[in-house]
Amino acid sequence: MELPRASLPVLPRRRVLRLLAAAPAAAALAACGSGDEEPDQLLALATAAKADAALANAIARAHSGIARPARELAAARTAHATALQREIDRVTPRDPDEPPSVPDPAPGKPPSSAGAAEDALRSAMRQGQEQSAKLVPSLPSHRAGLVASVSASCASLQEVLG
Template sequence: MHSDRHEPAPLRVELAGARLAGPAPVPTGVTASRPAAAVPHPTPTQPLSPARLDTPSTWPRRTLLRLVGASAVGLPVVAALAACAEDDTVHPPDPLAAQEVLARADAAAATAAIALAPGSHAALSTIATERTAHADALRTEIDRVIGVYGDGTTPVHRTGALTVPGPGGSPVPASEVETASAQPSTLDGVRDQLVRSQQSAAALARTESGYRAGLLASISAACATQAGVLLT
């Protein structure tokens, strides 16, 4: 009984040796059966390579995103250019524009009058300097209202015809006043011109407010001093 329990052990060793050595030889006269076809193991899913990511099904979305990004940057520039090209609005002249024309005309008239009144050279030079400063201050305020672009350039701002108070008090085109002021004038002519500028600035100051009203009032007072003190 004891020996029967240990007899199968050599058989297991022999079979194990046969498996290690290879398939057992087929006895003569016995037809070997065809081995069963190996069942292919499922291929694990491979990660998509960069080349496979750029397939026709994915590149349109990427291209669209690039186009949208470029458009987001370009739209403000295009909009600004279109606004500049299409802004054909004709605005009414700024109320201060006429005062700027009068100030520059007064400066030109005072400078031209020096040739006819060299004895008043100092007074006329002072008037020309002050009236030029008035004109520059008025232009700065006009440009501030119009505004500027980020690069410092001024936008297109078309305005209608500009008129200013003439010698008789009635409005005349600004070009007429500018042309007449370039001609030599007498002291009386310069004085009369300053008086008209003083009255015009005072009248406009009553219709404005804030800084504009103060600027016009200051200009009016300066013109009164020039006409009543410097040219007497």
């Protein structure tokens, strides 16, 4: 008595061997990607943090009445830039001899009055908080935590400025 044959298609042996031989090449091509990589989403945040720190340091030098909160803000934003740069470098390692992917900002002039300087710092913190908060939902959880803490810190720094 003859058993019924399965109705599955049968691939010729040579075709199967060709497919197996091509698999490593296909995997290598898939790993390479398209080459149209977008810049890291954290670059803009790190650049803004460095710029805010530079502004705060310039204001601290120019306006002694608000130097202390300006220095605190500069220290916090420098820490933000450092943490963001570390995360950027973790995802996309760079040669240690190369400069950081987030350049130092060009030196700028602080506002001429202390009131305008305080307003500039508040505005910078509000922008930093909003920019960070907008980005959080689109990030993987480990990065979202970092960016959310930057956002919360910027919000608290606004309170320090009053």
